[in-house]
Amino acid sequence: MGKLIVENKTIVVxxxxxxxxxxxxxxxxxxxxxxxxxxxxxxxxxxxxxALKLIPLAGxxxxxxxxxxxxxxxxxxxxxxxxETNSAYTxxxxxxDATAQYIARGANLTAFFDIGDHVVAKITNVTSQKLxxxxxxxxxxxxxxxxxxxxxxxxxxxxxxxxxxxxxxxIKDATNCKITVGQNGFIWIDGEPKEILRAVNAVRMIDENSxxxxxxxxxxxxxxxxxxxx
Amino acid sequence: xxxxxxxxxxxxxxxxxxxxxxxxxxxxxxxxxxxxSKTAEGSAVVKLxxxxxxxxxKMMVGTPFPDRPEDGVIMVNAEFLPLASxxxxxxxxxxxxxxxxxxxxxxxxxxxxxxxxxxxxxxGEKVWIVSIDICTLNDDGNLLDAAxxAxxAxxxxxxxxxxxxxxxxxxxxxxxxxxxxQEPIPVTVYKAGDVFFVDPTKEEQKNVDARLTITSLxxxxxxxxxxxxxxxxTLDEISKIVDLATKRSKDLRKEIDKL
Numbered sequence: 350m351g352k353l354i355v356e357n358k359t360i361v362v363x364x365x366x367x368x369x370x371x372x373x374x375x376x377x378x379x380x381x382x383x384x385x386x387x388x389x390x391x392x393x394x395x396x397x398x399x400a401l402k403l404i405p406l407a408g409x410x411x412x413x414x415x416x417x418x419x420x421x422x423x424x425x426x427x428x429x430x431x432x433e434t435n436s437a438y439t440x441x442x443x444x445x446d447a448t449a450q451y452i453a454r455g456a457n458l459t460a461f462f463d464i465g466d467h468v469v470a471k472i473t474n475v476t477s478q479k480l481x482x483x484x485x486x487x488x489x490x491x492x493x494x495x496x497x498x499x500x501x502x503x504x505x506x507x508x509x510x511x512x513x514x515x516x517x518x519x520i521k522d523a524t525n526c527k528i529t530v531g532q533n534g535f536i537w538i539d540g541e542p543k544e545i546l547r548a549v550n551a552v553r554m555i556d557e558n559s560x561x562x563x564x565x566x567x568x569x570x571x572x573x574x575x576x577x578x579x
Numbered sequence: 580x581x582x583x584x585x586x587x588x589x590x591x592x593x594x595x596x597x598x599x600x601x602x603x604x605x606x607x608x609x610x611x612x613x614x615x616s617k618t619a620e621g622s623a624v625v626k627l628x629x630x631x632x633x634x635x636x637k638m639m640v641g642t643p644f645p646d647r648p649e650d651g652v653i654m655v656n657a658e659f660l661p662l663a664s665x666x667x668x669x670x671x672x673x674x675x676x677x678x679x680x681x682x683x684x685x686x687x688x689x690x691x692x693x694x695x696x697x698x699x700x701x702x703g704e705k706v707w708i709v710s711i712d713i714c715t716l717n718d719d720g721n722l723l724d725a726a727x728x729a730x731x732a733x734x735x736x737x738x739x740x741x742x743x744x745x746x747x748x749x750x751x752x753x754x755x756x757x758x759x760x761q762e763p764i765p766v767t768v769y770k771a772g773d774v775f776f777v778d779p780t781k782e783e784q785k786n787v788d789a790r791l792t793i794t795s796l797x798x799x800x801x802x803x804x805x806x807x808x809x810x811x812x813t814l815d816e817i818s819k820i821v822d823l824a825t826k827r828s829k830d831l832r833k834e835i836d837k838l
Contacts, residue, residue: 465582466583467584493583494583495583495584495586495587496583496584496587497584497587497588497598498584539587542590542591542594542596543594543596545591545596546596546598546600549598
């Protein structure tokens with residue numbers, strides 16, 4: 350019978366033994382050497398039955414299928430756009446997945462998305478060689494106009510969104526800002542300049558304090574007192 | 580950054596709201612630490628918010644230029660290390676690092692900050708060569724001002740190495756300082772749309788249309804300028820910029836004077 354060495358939700362360091370024996374299965378962020386399962390990254394252990402998973406505390410974004418990301422156009426090619434995704438890999442947005450509108454052969458593609466533009470896109474495919482395909486056809490997927498884009502730790506994105514989007518809608522309501530959160534750690538915020546600052550400060554606070562308990566209440570209080578910088 | 584976001588920044592700046600809640604004419608927190616390097620004759624690290632630059636001074640004995648047999652030599656070299664920013668590549672110096680080193684060089688040279696005659700050991704044969712090396716450690720905008728301040732602070736901390744007429748003894752430094760007569764302080768004023776501001780972060784600097792670096796002395800005289808960016812300035816704008824730069828240089832001078 351295998352033995353679990355660490356408890357659920359503990360913070361482990363790379364190389365730390367999580368479990369012994371073949372009964373446990375190594376998941377994301379863990380690996381097996383002989384009988385042992387070891388941690389690959391610094392993060393929180395998640396024990397789900399026999400499967401061990403590790404949620405990293407920090408790191409680069411790695412593209413995943415069906416993620417909605419905010420990406421920047423870095424090149425316009427013959428058949429689409431190349432996007433920068435805040436990860437080690439760029440993404441390809443083919444013309445046929447860009448818009449429902451008819452695009453004539455040889456049309457000027459910069460009229461739709463130009464270099465430097467930011468778009469909200471959904472990852473449609475990631476190959477084993479990490480070739481990433483995205484689409485901007487679908488609800489909420491669009492080109493971003495105006496506003497400010499900030500970067501946060503991609504692993505804190507779920508905390509920023511909150512359960513069923515509770516955290517982000519709280520910030521939206523308190524600041525009257527439009528906010529779009531990309532899974533890759535880019536966040537787009539638009540509204541009145543002063544309100545944007547409050548929203549940015551709230552997001553930064555979540556980014557820094559995501560491990561704390563009762564974060565929702567803290568953010569609520571933070572937004573009520575005016576969201577001044579620390 | 581796209582044009583849309585630039586318009587947004589300008590709109591925000593017009594209401595006096597900057598991306599990190601400073602005023603348009605405020606610098607970030609400046610910290611200067613001297614002599615971080617044990618092997619250089621002088622060195623300094625300057626932090627301007629998250630921007631960080633290190634400057635080091637090496638003193639060598641060499642032959643003067645034939646047309647200036649009595650003058651010491653100043654050399655400024657700047658390197659944008661790839662660790663400072665994802666935009667910097669290793670390899671031969673790029674156009675930006677050449678510009679930066681030349682702006683720093685011009686500030687020190689044209690202000691006559693150092694009395695080069697005093698660096699002469701034997702006319703036409705031996706003079707001190709002062710080599711100023713600048714490395715960026717982290718780029719969060721406004722490298723120009725940070726680098727020039729680091730060079731100045733490093734010059735202030737420099738002590739001559741021992742010299743017996745034959746060889747330079749780098750192991751033991753003397754108490755002699757460099758003959759610094761002036762302290763040139765640079766302030767770069769940036770323009771986006773029709774707003775003017777100083778000390779941008781990297782996010783803000785991406786949207787800049789034009790910039791003007793003004794290097795001024797303690798008595799208020801200007802000694803060097805450098806314009807960058809694609810947009811022009813009008814005469815009125817330049818006098819506005821000079822006023823702003825001299826005002827801000829007084830604050831920076833206080834920090835330099837503390838050293």
